[in-house]
Amino acid sequence: MSLASDALHERVRNFAGRCLVGAAPVETFESLALDIARHQAEHHPVLARLVRYHGSRLLTLEDVPAVPADAFRRGRVAAHPPEQDVARFQTSGTTGGAGVHAFRTLETYRQLSVSWGRRALLGAGSARVTVLALAAPFEPERASSLGYMMQELMRELDGRALRDGGAFDGSEPGRWLLAPGVVDVAALRRGVEVAARRDEGLLLLATSFALVWLLEALGDGVLQLPPGSVVMRTGGFKGHVRAVDDAMLAERVARALGVEPERIIGEYGMTELSSQLYDGGAVEGGSVFLPPPWLRVTPVDPVSLAPVPDGEVGLARFTDLGNIDSALNVLTQDRARRVGAGITLLGRQPGARLRGCSLAVEALSSMDADPGALR
């Protein structure tokens, strides 16, 4: 089973690598996706049950049932045994209990996240940047996929110690700027000085709510980032008492950090996925998020689960080639509309469902931390 999985990982990394350099992949998205789905149906009790329930024969990509995102919360969604886990990323639990996405290797996740993040945030052929995170430090035991992704972006896009240009250390003081409810503005200033000394831009990876805290800490002041700087903004306001309009937040952050508004780039990710989408511009109704070539987003009818016609709103169904050992297709309750090569996200499906006792788990989560940091 591991050999089969390893081979799929290699094929996906190859597919992604070729797509990113503009070379024709040696196989199609569909054929790779179907092989992953068949592998999962063979080794993965959850997908096997879903396939049986739907009477699917997995002949085409449309035959592959989507695993609801809630399933990650209800039980193990993995094609490998727990003893092979190298990481178990946890969801924030803000929509009814914490979920877990287990990985038997992080190599593919790391390559996909970093390569698409680099392209989306810095552009093709990008130079090095100093990378800081306006988030709590990544700790393996805290099991945040976002924290892991931020750490790997630091490693790959910066890769040097802040202090003396020595070897990169993900836990170096001054790299992570958030303690519960407190923004380390002094460390951010030092990071800006480092980037200026290096004559390069600063990439600030941040959750939306942490940016609100930063604005509060800065007051009316401006902390000018060096030229070429970028702010990656992710996460909404689930679990927080306050919510701030996205556009207004971007405008205020742009002013406070002295960057152009278009260099504040939204990111959309979920613990249940291995790939992320990035803001590719705005249309009426919000940002258009662009998926990488190894991720497809299909809005589907919430009752029939069939794809809706282009331009109509449906539930976002993700087909993520990076999810080799979990769920190729993930169905969410986020409403989405296809716009060109991307999607706009329109919030959660209004539901009549009473979510009673999942709340028992929710009550345990602390509101002191930034739940946006744990997705």
Next chain:
Amino acid sequence: MTSPKAALLRVEQLLQAMRRLTLPGSARREALCERLVETTGLSPSGVEWALDRCLELEPTAEEVAALVGSVAPSERAHVILPANVFVAAHRALALALAAAPRVFVKPSRREPALVEELSREAPELFERVSELCVRAGDQVWAYGSDTTLDALRGALPAGAVLHAHGSGFGLAVVELGGAAGVDAIGLRRVALAIAEDTACFEQRGCLSPRVVLALGGGDRVAAFAELLAECLVEVERRLPRGRLAPEELADARWYRECAACFGALHDTGRGAVSLGLELLAVPGQIAVPIEVPPPGRHLEVLAVSCLEPALSGLSRWVTAVGCSDEALEARVRQVLPRARVGPVGSMQRPPFDGPVDLRSEPAGELIRR
């Protein structure tokens, strides 16, 4: 203010008006049923069933006295009615009439039929309004989602008293094993009773069972889930499922897809029974989060080896519990003193002795600013 005697008289007038309006075979009832099919989305037989089985028209004198005694008197009372369970208007009105000589009713926009017809039958009983005009000292009975009730709290004037009845759901508890276990005929009777409680109002109300806690071994519980599915099919032949809203249909689909990932899922015509993981409950904590199925005749069956901690973990949300035997009823009452507890098959018709939902404070919430 009002005297207990006057209050009793007003409640009796309500009962009489409701009896006239719903008299079997009468033209008034026929007209009402036609309207209710339109406004509630329930099937015609579903409406008839609800009128026959869930509308309390013959309470005992003791029950009515208890209902009147459950409220404090005031000059004016207001009732905000929900759309989900049309017969709920009857008890809500009775409580308001027991409290006050002047009663203002704001019917649901989606389901105004029962109140409108009742108002024609007994125009002196209450005033229908489209907007509330609450003053300090008034009492307000409101039924709705927790969000709606929070908004109402913010809008009421200081000095008003709010009786808020928010989200909740029903549980069925069955004993399948040991000396207290029931025979096959008894089991079928229990399953059929739960199926009837489930079909009523398409599970939109807080008395409807959504979850079944089954005491007994895994195999017995799995067999009971199948039996329950059979009984839901049987009930659907007599009481076809009504129309569900698009959000309800979407929730139903989501629930089925999730349930199909884990454990068994039995289709029951237009509903479903899912067999969840065993509920491993310890005092103060539920180890497995319970998935409360959406309306539309969906039940989640869970094996439970230790009943009391499981119930205790659910106390905040459980409004009603139907039990398979009296011994279980006694155990449930110990843990959930504020739930309506009775035999399965009667969950939709608790005694007419006070509010359906006993979780909120009997005196209501005094609004302060």
